[in-house]
Amino acid sequence: MEDWRQSITDWVDRGELLQATFSQLKRKDEAAAPRTVVRPIKLKSGLHYQFEFHYANKVKHENVAPAEGAGRMIEELEKHYRQALLKTPEADVQLLFSKKGKPAMLRKPPTAADKPKAEAHDRQKKRVLAGGAPPFLVELGIMSPEGNVYAKKQDKYRQINRFLEMVSDVLPHLPDGRELTIVDFGCGKSYLTFALYHLLAVELDKPVRVIGLDLKEDVIAFCSALAQKLGFDGLRFQVGDIGRFGELESADMVVTLHACDTATDAALAKAVQWEASVILSVPCCQHEAFGQIKSETLSPLLQHGLLKERFAALATDAARASLLEIAGYKSQILEFIDPEHTPKNILIRAVKQPDSSAAASVQDKWRRYAAYRDSLALAPYLEGQLAAIGKLPEHRS
Structure with a gap:
């Protein structure tokens, strides 16, 4: 069985993690955010991982240094969530935990939005907001929670x-x-x-x-x-x-x-x-x-x-x-x-x-x-x- 903790650590170390979405809380009465999205962002001080905590009526953000990114993700998953979708250039990996905490990892080819495109035809690469689903775009009805722009x-x-x-x-x-x-x-x-x-x-x-x-x-x-x-x-x-x-x-x-x-x-x-x-x-x-x-x-x-x-x-x-x-x-x-x-x-x-x-x-x-x-x-x-x-x-x- 693939070690999911080591996989996350390797993806972060190699800079291959495009986005991670954590959902389905382990306990209904938890104070944790029902959904958390993690994505790499470039700040003035360098690469960081932004944790986007989605609550019922608000969204909170926290930027974490790369050295702490993998550890923080593992901690959030172990404490609060029963499933995660982790996107890399090679695959979309779904991580599922049973009620007893037993993990299972399912892999499938990356979605079209995650696949590298030929440079001559890649108009998305110039976009400031390419990738992910910023909450303001979701709330304004421009994008779905999954990151798809409505037609x-x-x-x-x-x-x-x-x-x-x-x-x-x-x-x-x-x-x-x-x-x-x-x-x-x-x-x-x-x-x-x-x-x-x-x-x-x-x-x-x-x-x-x-x-x-x-x-x-x-x-x-x-x-x-x-x-x-x-x-x-x-x-x-x-x-x-x-x-x-x-x-x-x-x-x-x-x-x-x-x-x-x-x-x-x-x-x-x-x-x-x-x-x-x-x-x-x-x-x-x-x-x-x-x-x-x-x-x-x-x-x-x-x-x-x-x-x-x-x-x-x-x-x-x-x-x-x-x-x-x-x-x-x-x-x-x-x-x-x-x-x-x-x-x-x-x-x-x-x-x-x-x-x-x-x-x-x-x-x-x-x-x-x-x-x-x-x-x-x-x-x-x-x-x-x-x-x-x-x-x-x-x-x-």
Whole structure:
């Protein structure tokens, strides 16, 4: 009979354990979690094994060093559970204990999700959330407890991973060695807010405080209850208006996704006022420029409502990116998700630059922006907001 303890130890020592799921408590009145999931994660301090304890109304996490990982798993199994599913690249191993404690190990080929794929066709390998079943995805109805993404939620799952890829790219620009403060303006149902917190607090073990703000009371109540259920102590939601939010004096990162029209600009202005290190913004409907834009040269385009609407949206985002550059950020316009899924697929990513930017460079950026603005007869809301807090040159030219 194969020694199950030695097998677990060997898999951990060789780095071959992909995931372990413990279930079926030995005693119904046990205080232990009815289900525990263990998976390897990469933290700043190196590889660890994350124990995810699933209780009836909450989930707790504990990160264990590799040297202690196998021993802790063996201890949990011996004390509390009657079965386990252990996934390795070579096999899925089911471990069963009889009522008298006698073990049995059953092997079968690894599931398709666990098999290595050819690199040319492996689109999963780039995903931040590839593998496992993070509790927030299960609770939000995107993934089954077994780790399968529901067919109708594939687009949302791709969107979450794409967003986390963009967040991962800017992590080096965020402060290190202290708690991070992140604000999500217009958080809505907060798929991406939960994903952001999971990445930073759970996967990367960073001290972080995330605040989600939205005007809808029912949505905020739902998100608050879910954060509590998941044990996300550093994640808080509240009802509030972007323009009137005055709770913080600074923030390290500001996220604004699909805030309508000038609500996006209010969030961007607040981020600049706080001197946030990173800004991530996906604009939504943009009506302001549509009512302003005029150009004799572009009249063949602007006489068609559909073309004018699309052009006005692009013109608005170009103005936003330029104004952020003038205010001291390096800005990029990126494709958030495939345009086949939604036309609202542009993300503005801005990273705070050192204060050493030459005044001449700022003036040059301002002149080019002003010429662009005036050629289209625009009066962007964001410009007025940034000028009011002293983040733009004093004169209009």
